[in-house]
Amino acid sequence: GGKLLTIYFPTDSVLTGAKTYYGDRDDTHQENIHWDGTSNDNTNGRAAGIPGSYWISCWQGDCGTRCRIFCRIKRFPLGWKGLTDKVQREENRDFRDCQRNLRKKRSEGGRSPGCVEMDNYLLENGVIPDSALFMQLYGKYMEARGLTTMEEAIESLKKDAEEAAKLQSLSFNMVQSGKMGYINCDFFPGKGMTNLINAEVKLPYARNIDCKLVFTNYKAIMPAGYNGKTYSFNNVPPGEEAWLVALMIADDQPYLFLEKVNISKDLPKIGFKKMSAEDIAEALKKLD
Helix, strand or coil: CCCCEEEEEEECCCCCCCCCEEEEECCCCCCCEEEEEEECCCCCEEEEEEEHHHHHHCCCCCCCCCCCHHHHHHHHHHHHHCCCCHHHHHHHHHHHHHHHHHHHHHHCCCCCHHHHHHHHHHHHCCCCCCHHHHHHHHHHHHHHHCCCCHHHHHHHHHHHHHHHHHHHHHHHHHHHHHCCEECCCCHHHHCCCCCCEEEEECCCCCCCEEEEEEECCCCEEEECEECCCCEEEEEECCCCEEEEEEEEEECCEEEEEEEEEECCCECCCCCCEECCHHHHHHHHHHHC
16 A cells, blocks of 8 residues: 655745646757646655744744643643653743743734744645754754754744845845846757856855856856855856856855856856945946
């Protein structure tokens, strides 16, 4: 017999109607994909994405809902057990703290419609957003940052989200500056170009860094990929003139690297310069 498998994965947003489709690339026009109209939706499993914003704004703790009269009666023996059992005593304390947080949120206006919608979505997909699930999703994230508690990790996720929003705001100036459009690694092959290369930037990947190539001759912006070691740009024409742009937010301070380059396998080393958001917006006008 088959087995039902539920897969949990962290994400920035949830698209409840998203599916995986199959298609073949056009032999002549590589930028075109011929979709066959069928989706990979015939498995015996299901998947539910949990956005980081849920843990930041909606998570109420492992105690779940408010513990009222009958709940308290059922927990009475646990209170007595906690008098002699240190582990139970700590669990009881955590439960009381969680209940206080629930009462506080209710007094501040209750649960937001967005959180209620997300609760229902998770329930429909059989997901219980508790601390055990959080540790499975973000255990490596915490280990890489030296974080030991869920509260520390949620605060770090909140900071990441704030920095990402600032990076997005700064990056938007690039698009506005020259009314450019985004491209990917299919762009130049789709124009019939050959002998393309993969260009690397000697810059370790970080969530607070945004790296791009701006091809002014094509009015096109190519976001960097990640090859497991550094940022990279795949299928780009060697010798082509472009701007290498890198933005970073660190401790609420923006930094910029902006240099005109000729595409080669090894792009210049990034040297960030501390600048104000206004100065960055002014510097990006060079891309016009």
